[in-house]
Amino acid sequence: MGTLRTCLCILIWVHGLIGGIESRRPWFPEPVPNVTVIVGNDALLTCVVQDLHSFKVAWVRVSTQTILSIHHQMVTENARITLSYNDHKTWFLHIRKVQETDRGWYMCQINTEPMTSQKGYLQVVVPPKVIEEESSIDLIVKEGSDMNLQCKAQGYPEPYIMWRREDGLDINYNGITVNVIDGEKLTIRKTSRLHMGSYLCVASNGVPPTKSKRINVTVHFPPMLMISNQLEGARNGVHSKLECHTEANPPSINYWTNERGDMIVSGTRFIDEKIRDGYVCKMILHIFNVSAEDFSSYRCVAVNALGETDGIIKLYEITTTVKSSSNEIVYEGENYKYSVNVTEVIDYLNGTTISATYDNFTSYVSSSPPLAHRHNIIMYILLLLLLSINVNLFNIIIV
Numbered sequence: 001m002g003t004l005r006t007c008l009c010i011l012i013w014v015h016g017l018i019g020g021i022e023s024r025r026p027w028f029p030e031p032v033p034n035v036t037v038i039v040g041n042d043a044l045l046t047c048v049v050q051d052l053h054s055f056k057v058a059w060v061r062v063s064t065q066t067i068l069s070i071h072h073q074m075v076t077e078n079a080r081i082t083l084s085y086n087d088h089k090t091w092f093l094h095i096r097k098v099q100e101t102d103r104g105w106y107m108c109q110i111n112t113e114p115m116t117s118q119k120g121y122l123q124v125v126v127p128p129k130v131i132e133e134e135s136s137i138d139l140i141v142k143e144g145s146d147m148n149l150q151c152k153a154q155g156y157p158e159p160y161i162m163w164r165r166e167d168g169l170d171i172n173y174n175g176i177t178v179n180v181i182d183g184e185k186l187t188i189r190k191t192s193r194l195h196m197g198s199y200l201c202v203a204s205n206g207v208p209p210t211k212s213k214r215i216n217v218t219v220h221f222p223p224m225l226m227i228s229n230q231l232e233g234a235r236n237g238v239h240s241k242l243e244c245h246t247e248a249n250p251p252s253i254n255y256w257t258n259e260r261g262d263m264i265v266s267g268t269r270f271i272d273e274k275i276r277d278g279y280v281c282k283m284i285l286h287i288f289n290v291s292a293e294d295f296s297s298y299r300c301v302a303v304n305a306l307g308e309t310d311g312i313i314k315l316y317e318i319t320t321t322v323k324s325s326s327n328e329i330v331y332e333g334e335n336y337k338y339s340v341n342v343t344e345v346i347d348y349l350n351g352t353t354i355s356a357t358y359d360n361f362t363s364y365v366s367s368s369p370p371l372a373h374r375h376n377i378i379m380y381i382l383l384l385l386l387l388s389i390n391v392n393l394f395n396i397i398i399v
């Protein structure tokens with residue numbers, strides 16, 4: 001009875017011993033977390049081991065099958081990689097100033113038989129960077145021709161590229177109005193002067209900071225000229241302004257000439273004013289104290305390397321003008337006609353009557369029928385008489 005009990009006890013102890021050894025095999029209570037770092041920063045890979053006992057932990061670079069560390073020893077000669085551990089439980093692999101080549105799987109191994117291991121992924125991301133050599137530089141394009149911009153960028157993950165105007169204005173993109181255009185290439189057909197401006201190619205891949213490159217686009221076109229009033233009226237003595245609106249790029253040389261073709265230079269009586277805003281130039285010729293010799297034609301001229309254009313403005317004198325000259329019959333008697341010619345002079349500018357002259361005129365007409373008329377009647381009677389005589393003669397002959 002006693003021996004049986006003892007035997008049972010030994011069995012239980014042996015079983016317990018075996019079970020204990022079994023449960024003391026090293027194991028991982030948690031996975032090696034995946035780590036994402038921006039290139040240049042430091043990375044930390046963590047491996048937690050339970051019940052290590054006399055077993056040893058090694059870090060292995062999976063892609064190259066390189067052993068980085070075994071237990072407390074560094075094996076790799078890469079000085080950026082170091083090891084630290086905490087109580088033989090938590091094993092840290094430090095990688096300083098991470099490079100893109102460090103991207104990959106890292107394995108935490110325990111030298112059990114068979115080997116126990118688990119791995120974690122080190123993701124190395126790279127912020128976008130515009131590749132200057134493969135991207136467009138500032139551009140000059142002739143109006144009407146095509147504009148081609150290109151921008152290339154690198155980074156990890158591969159950046160995507162979009163284009164927009166630096167001033168945020170919409171872009172007429174081959175007929176559609178857009179604010180941004182995706183892709184490495186920006187092609188605009190039949191460029192117009194409105195396409196002029198600074199463009200930004202923006203490269204982003206979710207890794208800060210986003211990068212952009214500015215490309216200035218200049219559109220060249222020959223001068224164009226618009227005149228809203230080709231006829232300008234002025235009174236003697238006033239200050240008159242003649243205006244021409246021009247557009248040209250590169251900016252034009254703008255000047256005025258008189259009727260004889262001489263260039264007008266600013267002086268006391270004439271001032272040649274130019275208001276420039278980008279490729280737009282408003283030309284204003286001021287004429288002070290307009291006098292008789294100023295009423296003539298003026299030519300505004302715009303010239304740049306691509307061409308020349310001009311326009312003519314005629315300055316005429318505003319005088320008071322005769323508005324109406326009516327011939328009113330006031331009364332028509334038996335032998336006279338009384339008429340009044342009313343001549344009104346009205347102001348051309350504001351329509352008020354300045355003066356009205358009444359030109360009364362009476363014409364007398366003879367009360368008896370005119371002599372010619374009377375003479376005709378006599379002739380008529382004579383003819384009738386003659387005819388009746390002829391008819392009678394004829395009748396006589398027949399009979």
Ligand SMILES: *[C@@H]1O[C@H](CO)[C@@H](O)[C@H](O)[C@H]1NC(C)=O
Pocket residue numbers: 031032033034120121
């Ligand atoms: C690490 O990433 C891989 C895929 O890249 C995934 O299968 C694994 O579950 C991740 N591990 C952790 C701990 O998130």
Ligand SMILES: *[C@@H]1O[C@H](CO)[C@@H](O)[C@H](O)[C@H]1NC(C)=O
Pocket residue numbers: 138198216
């Ligand atoms: C591009 O345009 C911007 C804004 O118009 C200007 O400030 C900048 O100087 C230009 N750059 C070059 C290189 O012309």
Ligand SMILES: *[C@@H]1O[C@H](CO)[C@@H](O)[C@H](O)[C@H]1NC(C)=O
Pocket residue numbers: 237289291292
């Ligand atoms: C304007 O011009 C006239 C002659 O053209 C001259 O007699 C007059 O003094 C001038 N007036 C002013 C204010 O210059």
Ligand SMILES: *[C@@H]1O[C@H](CO)[C@@H](O)[C@H](O)[C@H]1NC(C)=O
Pocket residue numbers: 325326327341359360361
């Ligand atoms: C009145 O007007 C008519 C027509 O315009 C013209 O023939 C006539 O001579 C004028 N009379 C006077 C007195 O001016």
Ligand SMILES: *[C@@H]1O[C@H](CO)[C@@H](O)[C@H](O)[C@H]1NC(C)=O
Pocket residue numbers: 347350351352
């Ligand atoms: C119209 O013009 C005339 C001459 O310039 C001026 O004497 C008159 O005061 C003006 N009348 C009005 C209503 O502006």
Ligand SMILES: *[C@@H]1O[C@H](CO)[C@@H](O)[C@H](O)[C@H]1NC(C)=O
Pocket residue numbers: 340358359360
């Ligand atoms: C001409 O007739 C108008 C209107 O009938 C009158 O007011 C004016 O006094 C007359 N003028 C002369 C010179 O008879």
